[in-house]
Amino acid sequence: MTTGPNLRMTQRNDLSDNDLLRLMLAGDEEALAQLYRRRQASVYRFALQMSGSKSIAEDVTQEVFLFLMREGQVFDPARGSVGAFLLGVARNYVLRRLRVEHLLSPLADEHEEEQSVFQAPADLCPLEDLTRAETIENVRKAVLSLPAKYREVVVLCELQDVSYVETAEILGCAIGTVRSRLHRARALLLSKLRPAESVADADSASVKSARCFA
Amino acid sequence: MNCQKFEQVVGDLVRGRMMEADVRAGVLAHSEECGLCSARLRDEGTLTRGLQLLAVDTESLSAPPEMELKLREAFRQRQAVVPPAATSARPRYWWAAVAAVLLIAMTVAAMWWRSATPQQEVAREEAPKKIEAPKQVVAPNGPREVAPKEAVLNAENVEPGRSAVTPRPIRRNTKPRQVPETQLANHVSNEIATDFMPLGDLNPASLQDGGQIVRVKVRRSTLVRFGLPVNMERYNENVKADVLVGSDGLAHAIRFVQ
Numbered sequence: 477m478t479t480g481p482n483l484r485m486t487q488r489n490d491l492s493d494n495d496l497l498r499l500m501l502a503g504d505e506e507a508l509a510q511l512y513r514r515r516q517a518s519v520y521r522f523a524l525q526m527s528g529s530k531s532i533a534e535d536v537t538q539e540v541f542l543f544l545m546r547e548g549q550v551f552d553p554a555r556g557s558v559g560a561f562l563l564g565v566a567r568n569y570v571l572r573r574l575r576v577e578h579l580l581s582p583l584a585d586e587h588e589e590e591q592s593v594f595q596a597p598a599d600l601c602p603l604e605d606l607t608r609a610e611t612i613e614n615v616r617k618a619v620l621s622l623p624a625k626y627r628e629v630v631v632l633c634e635l636q637d638v639s640y641v642e643t644a645e646i647l648g649c650a651i652g653t654v655r656s657r658l659h660r661a662r663a664l665l666l667s668k669l670r671p672a673e674s675v676a677d678a679d680s681a682s683v684k685s686a687r688c689f690a
Numbered sequence: 691m692n693c694q695k696f697e698q699v700v701g702d703l704v705r706g707r708m709m710e711a712d713v714r715a716g717v718l719a720h721s722e723e724c725g726l727c728s729a730r731l732r733d734e735g736t737l738t739r740g741l742q743l744l745a746v747d748t749e750s751l752s753a754p755p756e757m758e759l760k761l762r763e764a765f766r767q768r769q770a771v772v773p774p775a776a777t778s779a780r781p782r783y784w785w786a787a788v789a790a791v792l793l794i795a796m797t798v799a800a801m802w803w804r805s806a807t808p809q810q811e812v813a814r815e816e817a818p819k820k821i822e823a824p825k826q827v828v829a830p831n832g833p834r835e836v837a838p839k840e841a842v843l844n845a846e847n848v849e850p851g852r853s854a855v856t857p858r859p860i861r862r863n864t865k866p867r868q869v870p871e872t873q874l875a876n877h878v879s880n881e882i883a884t885d886f887m888p889l890g891d892l893n894p895a896s897l898q899d900g901g902q903i904v905r906v907k908v909r910r911s912t913l914v915r916f917g918l919p920v921n922m923e924r925y926n927e928n929v930k931a932d933v934l935v936g937s938d939g940l941a942h943a944i945r946f947v948q
Contacts, residue, residue: 505765508765516753
């Protein structure tokens with residue numbers, strides 16, 4: 477038999493983000509916790525992929541939810557989902573932070589630190605693991621070197637798999653603008669990655685055939 | 691399909707976005723024919739795979755667990771400081787509305803006070819005149835008689851053809867004015883007035899509906915028209931008179947004051 481608090485927790489799990497936000501604004505702490513658990517990862521990843529800095533990502537995530545506590549009533553369901561709203565707030569905080577700190581590229585030490593956070597699948601052979609890690613690192617550098625307006629569409633559409641419509645809501649622009657920026661961003665990424673990829677492809681292809689398919 | 695159209699849709703193709711089957715077939719067919727577009731398709735595919743790898747690698751990342759505790763703590767502190775009802779926007783709007791209404795009310799009151807002040811000053815200036823005027827209705831024992839009997843002209847002195855009936859001065863405001871008795875006494879002793887004499891064919895009885903006494907100055911020669919004696923040496927001087935104006939705005943009667 478379900479006890480009272482468990483029942484309440486079960487009910488909260490079934491609630492929409494809008495309902496949780498409404499409860500949170502009415503003073504329900506568990507609603508805040510539930511909403512945080514649902515949405516913190518996407519906010520954190522967005523901030524991390526935009527800034528390349530773990531500390532900035534943590535700060536931004538915290539600021540976003542503190543903002544939600546303070547100014548949550550400004551959310552308008554007619555203008556989009558709670559998730560899009562939070563990512564929009566996160567975007568503003570990230571851009572502000574980057575402007576303030578002039579961090580348009582990640583710091584080297586943090587970059588190294590975060591590299592250890594990424595986990596590779598265990599079923600890959602060491603060389604594939606190395607190649608994969610190298611590819612990821614190159615792509616990550618290329619993404620972080622993009623101008624902010626291109627970086628954010630790549631992070632949202634390519635890395636967070638957000639739809640064009642939601643991306644337009646988050647960025648406050650038209651869908652056509654999202655598409656054109658994404659197109660331009662991919663072209664920039666290709667130009668940045670082409671030399672490295674061609675060399676890496678050539679090397680990895682020869683070694684891969686020697687090691688993995690031997 | 692040409693290279694330009696290929697360029698437009700190649701991104702959606704490699705990212706697995708929905709597109710029409712014939713467009714997809716056209717893109718693939720064009721990439722087999724065109725070397726540049728074939729290389730572009732390969733590059734786009736490589737880029738998409740790289741981005742997918744990056745997305746998969748960061749997929750498991752999330753904020754540190756202690757952040758939830760910090761946020762809960764901040765939430766509790768906030769609830770302790772600010773009650774939930776005060777966090778909503780509506781009360782804030784109510785306060786703004788109340789402040790706006792108060793501001794408007796104060797502005798209106800200030801404007802009203804400014805406009806009322808000159809009227810009060812005029813009223814204050816006129817007040818002594820009214821007291822000086824022979825408003826007999828305020829007399830405690832009689833409604834209108836203030837002049838001594840010996841000074842009052844008889845009905846025989848009234849111009850022939852005019853009624854000798856003296857109309858009662860009736861004020862619109864029936865509430866007796868509180869005038870000090872000493873002031874009234876001074877007034878009675880200072881002025882001598884004739885009885886009211888009707889003007890033209892107006893019915894003095896209509897004054898029962900209300901009226902007003904207006905103090906005016908007229909030429910002393912006017913006295914002649916009412917059969918009153920005139921000192922010819924002071925023929926061009928003015929003499930004070932009370933005109934009884936009815937509720938219809940017409941002058942009904944007149945008396946002369948000395």
